[in-house]
Amino acid sequence: MSFDLNFIGILIGAIMASSVPLILAASGELITERSGVLNLGVEGMMIIGAISGFALMVVTDNLFFAVIGSMLSGLIISLIFGLLTQSLLTNHVATGLALTIFGIGMSAMIGKNFVGIPGKEFPLLFVNLKESIPFLGPVFFGHSIILYFAFGLPFLTNYFLKKTKTGLIIRAVGDSPTSASNQGINVTLVRYSCILYGGAMCGLAGAYLSLIYTPQWIENMTGGRGWIALALVVFATWSPIKVLIGALIFGGITILQLHMQAVGLRIPVQLLSALPYIMTIIVLVVISRDSRKIKLNTPTSLGQIFYKEK
Amino acid sequence: MIKVEKRNDVSRSIYFLTPVLAIFLTLFGGGIIFFILGFNPIEALKFFFVTPISDLYGLSELLVKATPLCLIAIGLSFCFKSNNWNIGAEGQLIFGGIVGGGVALLFYNHDGFYVLPIIILSGAFGGILFAMIPAILKTYFNTNEILVSLMLVYVAKLLLDYLVVGPWSNPEGFNFPETRQFSESARMPILFDGLRIHAGIFITLITVFLSWLILYKTYLGFQIKVSGLSLKTAKYAGFKGKTMIIIVFMISGACAGLAGVGEITGPIGQLHRNISPDYGFTAIIVAFLGRLNPIGIIFASLIVALTYLGAETAQIFLQVPKYTGQVFQGMILFFLLGSDYLLFFKIKFLGLKKNEL
Numbered sequence: 187m188s189f190d191l192n193f194i195g196i197l198i199g200a201i202m203a204s205s206v207p208l209i210l211a212a213s214g215e216l217i218t219e220r221s222g223v224l225n226l227g228v229e230g231m232m233i234i235g236a237i238s239g240f241a242l243m244v245v246t247d248n249l250f251f252a253v254i255g256s257m258l259s260g261l262i263i264s265l266i267f268g269l270l271t272q273s274l275l276t277n278h279v280a281t282g283l284a285l286t287i288f289g290i291g292m293s294a295m296i297g298k299n300f301v302g303i304p305g306k307e308f309p310l311l312f313v314n315l316k317e318s319i320p321f322l323g324p325v326f327f328g329h330s331i332i333l334y335f336a337f338g339l340p341f342l343t344n345y346f347l348k349k350t351k352t353g354l355i356i357r358a359v360g361d362s363p364t365s366a367s368n369q370g371i372n373v374t375l376v377r378y379s380c381i382l383y384g385g386a387m388c389g390l391a392g393a394y395l396s397l398i399y400t401p402q403w404i405e406n407m408t409g410g411r412g413w414i415a416l417a418l419v420v421f422a423t424w425s426p427i428k429v430l431i432g433a434l435i436f437g438g439i440t441i442l443q444l445h446m447q448a449v450g451l452r453i454p455v456q457l458l459s460a461l462p463y464i465m466t467i468i469v470l471v472v473i474s475r476d477s478r479k480i481k482l483n484t485p486t487s488l489g490q491i492f493y494k495e496k
Numbered sequence: 497m498i499k500v501e502k503r504n505d506v507s508r509s510i511y512f513l514t515p516v517l518a519i520f521l522t523l524f525g526g527g528i529i530f531f532i533l534g535f536n537p538i539e540a541l542k543f544f545f546v547t548p549i550s551d552l553y554g555l556s557e558l559l560v561k562a563t564p565l566c567l568i569a570i571g572l573s574f575c576f577k578s579n580n581w582n583i584g585a586e587g588q589l590i591f592g593g594i595v596g597g598g599v600a601l602l603f604y605n606h607d608g609f610y611v612l613p614i615i616i617l618s619g620a621f622g623g624i625l626f627a628m629i630p631a632i633l634k635t636y637f638n639t640n641e642i643l644v645s646l647m648l649v650y651v652a653k654l655l656l657d658y659l660v661v662g663p664w665s666n667p668e669g670f671n672f673p674e675t676r677q678f679s680e681s682a683r684m685p686i687l688f689d690g691l692r693i694h695a696g697i698f699i700t701l702i703t704v705f706l707s708w709l710i711l712y713k714t715y716l717g718f719q720i721k722v723s724g725l726s727l728k729t730a731k732y733a734g735f736k737g738k739t740m741i742i743i744v745f746m747i748s749g750a751c752a753g754l755a756g757v758g759e760i761t762g763p764i765g766q767l768h769r770n771i772s773p774d775y776g777f778t779a780i781i782v783a784f785l786g787r788l789n790p791i792g793i794i795f796a797s798l799i800v801a802l803t804y805l806g807a808e809t810a811q812i813f814l815q816v817p818k819y820t821g822q823v824f825q826g827m828i829l830f831f832l833l834g835s836d837y838l839l840f841f842k843i844k845f846l847g848l849k850k851n852e853l
Contacts, residue, residue: 226642266830275840276833279581279642283780284833288826294819295533405819410650417643456658463647467633474639 195321197441203329203399205437206336207232207391207408211415212422212429213339214387219419220347221380222360224489226282227267229412230289231385235260235392237293240403241300249308253332253393260389261382263289268381271491272374278489286412294405305401330398332390343426356380360485363492373492388412410463417466421473423483432469439465501842510839512792515785518832519799525827535814543813544806544824554805556691560763561804564589564755564772566797567700568779570707571751573788574744577711577724582745584630584645585752586776587652588623592753593760594656595622597767600682600760601664601675611681616699616757623753624746626652631745635738649776660767674768684762696758703751708790720744752776773804774822781829800825 211228218225225231239256243249267285270276308330316328347353358366359376367373395411396403414436422428443458474480526544527537548554568585575582596619603611629648633639657673666676684694711717719740723730730737759771782800786793807821 270830270834274834274837276836280780280784280829281833283583283777284826284829286826287777287781287822288830291819291822291824291826294817295529295823298817405817410647413643413646417647420640420643454658454662456654456661460651460654463650466647467629467639467644470643471633471637471639475637477638480638 191321192324195324197445199324199328201434201437201441202325202337203333203437204440205433206333207394207399207411208415208418208433208436209336209339209430210332210391210394211388211412212418212433213336213343213426214384214391215415216343216419216422216424216426216429217347217356217387218380218384219488220360220424220485221356221377222363222485222487222490222492223271223377223381224278224282225264225267225271225285225381225384226279226416227264227285227289228282228384228388228415229408229410230286231260231263231388232289232392232395232408232412232415233293233406234263234289235389236396236407237297237300237392237403238389239393240305240396241296243306243397244300244303247306249306249397252397253390256389256393256397257386258389260385260387260392262385263292264381264385264388267385268378272377272381275491275493277491290406297403297405300403301405303403305397308398308401330394332394332398336394337430340426340430347426357485360487363487363490367492367494373494377492388415391415414462414466417470420480421466421469423473423480424485425483435469436462436465503840503842506839512787514835514838515787515792515796515832517835517838518785518828521831521835522824522827525831526824529823533816540810540814544810544820545802547813548802548805548809553691556688556693557805558798558801559693559697561801562797563694563697563700563762564759564775565779565782565801566793567703567755567758568748568752568776569782569786569793569797570700570703570790571748572779572783573707573786573790573793574711574720574747576783577788578720578740578744579724579727580631580634580741580744581642582627582630582645582748583642583780584627584647584649584776585748585779586772586774587645587649588626588749588752589756589759589772589776590649590652590656591626591756592619592621592623592749593756593767593771594652594659595619595625595753596757597675597678597760598659598664600678601767603682604676604679607679607681609681611679612684612761615682615761616754619757619760620750620753623749623751623756625749627745627749627752628742631742635741656767656771657769660769664767666766675766677766678761682761683765684758692763694758694762696762699754699758703754704790704794707747711790716740716743752779755779778804778825781825784829785832800828803828 211232215225215228235256238259239252242255243252267281270281271278310328310330312327316323347357355371356376359371359373363373392408395407418429418432421432439462443461446458447455523541527541530540531537549558572582572585596615599618600615626648630641630644633644634641660675661673664675666674684696687693719735723735723740755775760767764771778800782793782796786796803821803824807818810816810820811818
């Protein structure tokens with residue numbers, strides 16, 4: 187193994203690629219949570235996105251339809267969550283768990299006929315630039331369009347939440363649904379929209395896994411990434427830019443762990459595989475220790491049921 | 497014209513009837529899914545819910561599956577009642593299995609009545625130990641218990657994998673990822689010849705009774721219920737919140753650990769990679785379906801256990817993946833939560849009045 191500059195560039199490129207599903211899912215969930223809704227179904231929505239994206243790719247032979255379809259199916263399945271939590275006023279935690287269990291089961295059922303089918307090559311952009319520029323080439327070029335979108339998304343989300351009127355409305359709904367409602371804002375509608383947006387982003391995150399990252403369908407292929415994305419939102423104290431940083435850290439651990447296995451260090455593979463989960467716990471502890479800081483940033487009504495007497 | 501009105505008091509009969517409604521809706525929803533997949537829905541549902549329990553062996557299997565589910569759900573009900581979201585029972589089950597299994601391997605050459613009780617207790621201890629991590633992090637570092645307990649599931653799975661592949665693997669096992677078979681004295685006694693139902697069911701039943709005693713007859717149970725209803729009231733009454741978090745996590749960890757050790761000393765008889773088909777997660781559904789009530793949980797565990805058996809049967813006869821069971825489990829929870837709406841709201845169907853036209 188050589189530690190030349192180009193190799194490090196490739197390594198960074200790989201870290202970026204592995205952080206994409208986390209960025210997408212966590213950015214989506216961040217908007218949902220900012221509106222006061224805690225959707226624990228991220229893992230379920232991601233896996234549904236993964237299978238529908240892959241299935242559509244196989245059936246239509248068109249990657250564009252596959253990507254759009256995965257977002258739509260993420261959106262549709264999040265509609266179940268919306269219907270239950272917003273219209274039927276169910277507990278967010280329990281409903282989210284149900285969504286995850288249902289999603290994993292449903293994806294396996296749909297995916298039964300798609301196991302073992304090879305994926306299609308996803309077009310990568312600026313491939314010639316990747317090879318001609320050392321170090322910077324593999325870092326910035328030769329990625330899929332979804333990666334570029336994912337890396338722009340946190341900045342867009344940040345701008346959206348802080349500078350636009352809609353963003354302000356979402357934050358108002360999350361922090362004080364009652365006053366927002368008194369101002370004439372339709373809290374339920376805002377929350378529905380945020381849930382659906384989160385669902386679409388989780389669907390896209392899943393499609394990234396099954397179409398680009400490991401182009402095939404494997405049962406349960408999200409492997410806990412949805413939960414890590416949820417942890418990332420807490421880690422980022424609900425700030426989109428910090429989601430990006432956190433996702434890169436976790437992507438880094440994942441890639442580092444793979445390389446350590448490949449190099450054949452005398453550390454059990456399982457310990458290395460457990461690293462991302464253990465790190466998540468450690469980071470959560472460090473972040474949450476300061477309860478004031480958490481309280482300052484948490485959407486005040488997060489996970490609470492809002493009911494307006496008509 | 498439909499009018500929705502908030503109910504002032506929750507009717508007790510509806511409270512226990514909505515789970516039944518949820519089950520019927522799930523059957524209906526399942527029928528639709530089977531129909532979309534191209535099966536005759538009635539026949540598919542029959543394979544799923546009737547065929548598996550149409551003989552004695554099937555009924556015994558139902559109890560074998562319900563035994564851990566009920567046990568874990570009982571433990572979880574303490575957490576959920578007091579608003580502690582321990583969703584990592586699967587990890588606590590596996591860790592209990594690891595500790596219990598380790599002790600069983602330690603006593604490999606021992607014969608004696610004391611072996612099994614020691615294994616069982618160490619399994620419970622393992623579960624408690626593992627549940628203490630999210631509990632302590634929550635009480636002292638304000639860390640979200642949902643995420644911590646869940647992350648630990650993956651850690652426990654990988655630890656088990658490491659042990660059965662590496663240091664604990666059977667020396668005569670041709671490198672299969674499994675430990676030795678436990679000795680006879682380390683196994684749960686089988687209740688009937690030819691069936692797999694084992695003495696673990698008594699552990700579950702005793703736990704159900706104890707939990708009923710704690711929840712409804714002790715001060716601790718009162719504290720748990722009050723803090724579930726209103727944290728402010730609990731604080732005002734001077735209940736020690738931190739101690740209670742630790743206690744409810746201990747109870748649910750112990751139950752999950754017992755379930756784990758019951759599995760490995762019962763039907764499995766050794767440690768390998770898959771000692772639990774997600775019992776720890778499914779038990780969450782059991783706890784809700786049973787309304788966090790000990791008796792309700794017994795019934796709920798039987799129904800959810802049936803979805804496991806049904807998925808196995810359907811896998812053989814209809815060639816659907818075993819994950820189909822999870823589709824049903826998810827649906828039950830969806831419908832249950834959804835039908836709770838009827839608890840808090842009255843839906844009135846009114847005729848149109850003249851002045852509204």
